[in-house]
Amino acid sequence: MSSSKTISIIGGGCAGYSLLNKLKNVSNIEIDFFIGKNQGINNFWGYWEYDKDIPDNILSGKWNKWKISTQDGEKFFESSSHPYCVTTRHNWISYCKQNTNKKNIRILKEDIMEINNKIYNKNNDEIISDFIFDSRYTNKSKNIFLQHFKGFLIKTETDCFDDEVLTLMDFRCDQSKGMQFVYVLPFTKKIALIEPTIYSYNIEDEIYYKKTLESYLYDIYKIKKYNIIKTEKGSIPLEHNNIKKGPYFNIGINGNVNRKSSGYTFTFIQKQSILIKNFFLNISNDLSLKVQSNFFNFLDEIFLDVIKRKPSIGPLIFYSFGKSFNGNEMSDFMNNRINFIPFMKMLFNLPFKEFIKSFIRCLFNYG
Ligand SMILES: Cc1cc2nc3c(=O)[nH]c(=O)nc-3n(C[C@H](O)[C@H](O)[C@H](O)COP(=O)(O)OP(=O)(O)OC[C@H]3O[C@@H](n4cnc5c(N)ncnc54)[C@H](O)[C@@H]3O)c2cc1C
Incomplete structure (x- = not known):
């Protein structure tokens, strides 16, 4: 130029x-x-x-280990080459x-x-x-499917978080308003961001996220006393x-x-x-800004179709999803990179009937 x-x-x-x-x-x-x-x-x-x-x-924060938790169990991941950073x-x-x-x-x-x-x-x-x-x-x-959340940065009186393992999703919380999980960033044994996160069309009122926080801290960590240092709130459209x-x-x-x-x-x-x-820099001639590929957009459409129809199976989907990958394979998948074998494992592990139904629905709607 x-x-x-x-x-x-x-x-x-x-x-x-x-x-x-x-x-x-x-x-x-x-x-x-x-x-x-x-x-x-x-x-x-x-x-x-x-x-x-x-x-x-x-x-x-920077973590080499993270986990997905459901009522049926916990799946741990580890990656030294692709840590989770915040x-x-x-x-x-x-x-x-x-x-x-x-x-x-x-x-x-x-x-x-x-x-x-x-x-x-x-x-x-x-x-x-x-x-x-x-x-x-x-x-x-007005009708946008959202991931909406409220994060509470809290400090507890006693040590209670494992600061080596981040909780990417913990589904042990209320599922009545849509698929909900809690995201936990354990900065220290006493300080963590606890973020109730929901997939649905409607943003909930403040009281709802606070209630999830309280019951989660009590059910999982047996904590009633803590200070809220600060909060964050947001919603991300799960559409283009x-x-x-x-x-x-x-x-x-x-x-x-x-x-x-x-x-x-x-x-x-x-x-x-x-x-x-x-x-x-003249390295490319084309100012194409497309970052999400048609392949991943299509996979995501299928997943969202399942979640919109049957939010209650969200925890099962993520648990099955977790069983398909090790740490590097999971970070690859989240970053739009995938290899054949983990991809086939994922297809095999996911709830087959619901995914086939959504695959067909998306095939005829997509484009
Ligand atoms: C609380 C929160 C936490 C998130 N956490 C994560 C995460 O952990 N990981 C992740 O990958 N993504 C996360 N996201 C999603 C995503 O990364 C953020 O939404 C990100 O901020 C998107 O960046 P953006 O620039 O597209 O939009 P924005 O950050 O919203 O920027 C748009 C900007 O445009 C400005 N603007 C609006 N109107 C005008 C105007 N007329 N003139 C000039 N400026 C204007 C706004 O003030 C704003 O600053 C999170 C989102 C939120 C809200």
């Missing part, structure tokens, strides 16, 4: 900052980054480590902002406005750039939306990077940012 290109990045969330991070050292580009007025509260982002390109000093929004943003005090990068704390498919800055000037990367979430549909065509390029969740079955997004945002960087 010989002449200088102008780029506008819209939205100061994970995708916007991740893209800034990848582009900040690319030459011959001018970046206007509209981060928005609302910076959002701090929260944790977890991912399996593959490329080691995120430094350990911005991590809040960073925070604030740490990630500070890291991405490092060394951006340059003439060619402007960070603007303002909301952009959109009128008739044109976007305007706070002075009502139209934003015109060679490339516009937009992470504002634009899906207005229609992508706008250029000069707008949708990025982040708005660019369908979220894995539809799991809601994992952080890793895929990094992959999408690399695709964009490679384009500006």
Whole structure:
């Protein structure tokens, strides 16, 4: 790319900052980054480590062992090459902002406005750039299947968490509102994030997540006394939306990077940012931002169809899923990589009748 290109990045969330991070050292580009007025509260982002390109000093935790628990038993996983890492929004943003005090990068704390498919800055000037990367979430549909959750960072009086093993999903909780599990990040023996997480169309009120927290802590750890240090709350669409065509390029969740079955997004945002960087470095000629393959989208559709029809078998599905993989195979699967043998084991272990039914339903609907 010989002449200088102008780029506008819209939205100061994970995708916007991740893209800034990848582009900040690319030459011959001018970046206007509209981060928005609302910076959002701090929260944790977890991912399996593959490329080691995120430094350990911005991590809040790193685990080589994790487990999935159900009423029928627990399945343990271990991986030394692909540990599960957790960073925070604030740490990630500070890291991405490092060394951006340059003439060619402007960070603007303002909301952009959109009128008739044109976007305007706070002075009502139209934003015109060679490339516009937009992470504002634009899906207005009311009926979206969600993964919604409330996380409680708590401190207990006595030692009770095994800080070497993270609980990816514990299904030993109420299943009446949809498939629910509790995600536990044990930072120390006394401090953990406990996050009740539900798959359904409706976000529950605050009391519901709190009740799950209380009964979970009592049923599993026999704890009644604890302090809540802070909370986080969110919902992730388990669907993709229609992508706008250029000069707008949708990025982040708005660019369908979220894995539809799991809601994992952080890793895929990094992959999408690399695709964009490679384009500006002339490593690729094509500015294709598609991160989720048709194969994984189809598998995820089948899984979601089962969960929507029969949420009560969620725990059985994940337990069977867990039996199919070792630690590396599971992290591979969660990161859209799969080998033939674990894939066949997974097909063999999953509840056959329900998956065949959903396979046929999806085959005729998909596309
Ligand atoms: C609490 C929480 C925990 C999560 N945990 C994980 C996890 O552990 N692992 C994982 O992989 N994924 C996780 N996710 C999912 C995903 O990684 C996040 O949702 C991620 O923030 C998505 O990034 P994004 O940039 O697409 O969207 P956002 O982070 O929502 O960014 C969009 C940005 O656009 C800005 N904006 C909106 N309107 C305007 C406007 N008019 N002008 C300018 N800016 C505007 C918003 O203020 C926002 O900052 C989590 C999500 C939440 C909410």
